[in-house]
């Protein structure tokens with residue numbers, strides 16, 4: 001067989017079961033719908049009702065179920081993970097997109113610090129802890145953590161705790177990638193630039209004309225790369241932090 005023929009052409013996620021946190025809206029919803037569109041059976045974990053995402057998936061004939069929970073609650077995540085396996089089958093894909101983004105400096109209070117770390121970082125950890133053992137046992141896991149440009153740039157719109165949580169996600173992802181590689185578990189990180197969602201709707205945003213792509217990002221701009229990283233096409237990619245920012249290397 002020639003090298004050309006040996007390249008996998010399988011971009012389908014048929015047969016996979018995915019958990020997407022934060023899938024009730026924004027980037028997580030776009031990811032959930034993209035994975036479902038590619039054939040995965042998708043479980044959405046969100047503090048909000050995922051009714052709209054589930055309805056959108058159903059209109060595409062896709063399988064998508066919702067679990068309303070607080071991602072920072074370890075027991076809730078563990079319990080829901082077990083329910084997903086019973087309802088949909090063994091989980092092979094996890095996308096951690098749930099997040100909160102308050103503004104504020106490093107002295108904005110320890111309660112806010114702990115809450116943001118609990119949701120953005122602990123939440124991803126709880127998802128991985130719930131799903132990693134099964135993935136490693138079966139030799140098939142694809143994990144994507146949604147970090148942010150703020151991990152590297154310090155966060156202009158976002159607070160100190162947000163930037164710290166997003167930086168820690170990169171380190172967590174690299175650790176999981178390094179240790180999971182021998183067990184068939186890949187873990188990658190995507191770091192979006194400014195994407196227009198409810199999260200930042202109330203905040204001043206850069207003038208699109210000042211950005212290399214002359215536009216802000218959309219949730220769909222992030223969903224495509226995430227689906228690629230979850231696919232067989234990315235079989236030898238792990239531990240990568242992929243910027244998704246339209247060339248917006250430095251903002252402002």
Ligand SMILES: NC(=O)c1ccc[n+]([C@@H]2O[C@H](COP(=O)([O-])OP(=O)(O)OC[C@H]3O[C@@H](n4cnc5c(N)ncnc54)[C@H](O)[C@@H]3O)[C@@H](O)[C@H]2O)c1
Nearest residue numbers: 022026027046047070071097098099148192194195197199
């Ligand atoms: N929008 C951007 O510009 C941008 C840029 C870089 C990274 N991100 C990251 O992308 C991810 C998605 O953000 P978005 O812009 O779609 O925001 P969003 O606010 O539209 O969506 C976030 C989702 O996370 C859910 N969530 C929040 N706290 C939760 C909790 N405790 N338990 C369960 N679910 C919870 C929300 O209910 C919501 O559905 C976040 O991790 C965010 O930090 C966003």
